[in-house]
Amino acid sequence: MFEIVHSIESCTVLVVDDAKVIRKLVSAILKPVCRTVSFESAETALKVCHKIKPDLIIMDIHLEGMSGLEACQQLKSDPELADIPLIFITSNQDPKTQEKCWDAGAVDFIEKPLVASTLVKRITTHLKYKVQADILTNQSFVDGLTELYNRRFFDIEIERLLKDSLRRRVPLALLLIDIDFFKKFNDSLGHLEGDQALKSVTRQVSLCARRPVDLVCRYGGEEIAVLLPDTSVHSAQQFASDIVKSIAGLAIVHPMSPHKHVTVSVGLSCTGSSKATTPAQLIAQADDALYHAKEAGRNQYQASVALVS
């Protein structure tokens, strides 16, 4: 999942230069603009990038060890870091070197000797673009009604989390949650009341998904998907049971339900014992389990038969 910042002042700029004096100078000039973190080598900078996810990188082309160009190429080939804009610091006016910088994926150059006002204006401009792009990206992945991540985001994340789960040999659990008799709810109380119920249910599911790595998405109309990385079948079952109970506990009146209030059915699948190795398989297993939960009377969860057999 990604985090976004909404102002330039809260952006973090990574400064990579083997000359301490340049690192200090850039950090001092940018102090009124944003946060800076500086490193001597590209190797260290790339390592920390995964952790601190900077909003912009300023890097010298010529560095001891891994060159700036090489570091830029590595950054751009890493899907998690590729969107971070990188600006080279260079005293080299040679068109061929500049061409190499563009080819490596840089968004701009800053020439040495550094001119403070130019540095400030360039960095402010690039950070403004970055903040705006992040906001737009975030909006395109968020569902307007529930404010959950949408199906598009789910499709990307399940692919990424599944690969990670298989690579690290740790389980990934998927829950598909569906509101019971929701058509009847809308028909009896109206669509606006239905929207409010959907919002309350999604809020409750989000409250149950307490770990920062847990991902709650609006999967379809009144269906919610929850991805639980590093979660065993046993823990996922506990989680599913908690969801069922806590939604019933909201006690949202549903005149047309045999339970008399809003309930959910949950289908659960998990990598590992189920042998699911693709998103389609994991989803199909959860969907199948959800069907069984509906068939068995709703207001309950069922685990995929691929898990229990």
Ligand SMILES: Nc1nc2c(ncn2[C@@H]2O[C@H](COP(=O)(O)OP(=O)(O)OP(=O)(O)O)[C@@H](O)[C@H]2O)c(=O)[nH]1
């Ligand atoms: N209010 C509201 N209703 C929605 C929304 N998205 C989907 N729905 C409704 O959810 C209902 C889903 O109906 P069905 O798929 O028949 O399922 P159900 O009535 O919940 O029955 P079961 O799933 O079998 O318990 C439809 O009437 C949709 O219009 C939404 O954003 N707001």
